[in-house]
Amino acid sequence: MSNTYPAEIPVGVIFSQTGVTANPEQTMLRATLLAIDRINRQGGINGQQLHPICVDPQSVPENYGPLAQKLIVEDNVKLIFGGYTSASRKAMLPVIGRYDVLLFYPTQYEGFEYAPNVVYTGAAPNQGCVQLARYMLQNVGKRVCMVGSDYIWPREINRIMRELIETSDGDVISEMFLPLETNKEAVYQVAKHVSSQHPEFVFSNFVGKSIEYFYQAMLELNADKPIPIASLTTTETEIQAMGIKAGFGHYTAAPYFQSVETPINQEIVKEYKATYGQDEVTTMCWEAAYFQVHLAIKAVKLAESFHADKVMEKIADIRHSAPQGPVRVDPDNNHCFLWSRIGRVNQQGQFDILVTSDTALKPDPYLVSYSTSPLETAVESRYE
16 A cells, blocks of 8 residues: 555545535534544554545535546545435445445435445434334324425435334324425425324424424424424434524434443544534534544555455454444445434433434344334344
8 A cells, every 4th residue: 555655545525515415514524534633643554644635516416426536536536435415325326336446425324225335334224214213103103294305315214114104003194395405485384284284293304404494393383382303314413503492302313422421422522522613513424424434444454455345355344433332334235233322302402312222233224124024023133
């Protein structure tokens, strides 16, 4: 490796700094840069420093593929960290496959995908969606409205959630989607319709600014008797944007919350706030964006190569103490063993953690273990 890069090792970083999904993606960008800085302070790779080359796709899915190609062809990167929406990930798949470069993708997603050049470090459906469905149906209610942004992730996750609800004797009483880029009034009308249905809870798969608009509208319409909202996309960042009053009491499933009390999380959160500001919050996507850099570089060091096949041969041997707890990559599907948690927003805008899995859950991106089993009897695959 020292002969390939005489002084610095370029790595690609592709997160939006502008556009509708800039808020969460900027958090992921900062997490990536924090991880790279820590690795460089620890000597980089054999004394060579990592040099992040950051590009802004402006929240436009069609921009991710050409920018990934630019990073590979013009900037000679051998690793890419990035992507947020499923559409952004899918736009990059042909490019990284063509050039045999690894993409580390840090967002929870709908599953049902395997690409040999992708390491998926966000939650698969069995590590988030299944756990959230089980908790809400057992503890909150079974009459459900579903809402979301109109693209791959929300539609697929809603399909999975509908199956989980119906196999557990629940009832989906309405389902509505809006374009990813929509306005506050359109979201308000969805919230008005949902409120008129009087569900026992709402499963919200909105993304970007629509999250803020929806929670604020639901508070305005149901101030006297709030309707619980359950989500896989509402994080500390969105709570900060919408205001604590709008987020209070609602639920999210995630491998990580800022309130996780592991020593490494407390250390990294402290450093992050010291670097970027005390008002900054950390999220599930922030955490995956952070730990995936460490996974990647550990595997590169072990492989003594950036060649995709050699790195993937070694990455299954890596165990990393992430802020959420110990994680590793499952060589069967390139997804990660991750912890599962259910949190509820408290009066500080953070999440009180209600449920934590006993250990990291084996990823099941194709939901083989859950495809025919009601939630009450489904058996989880555990960290071995």
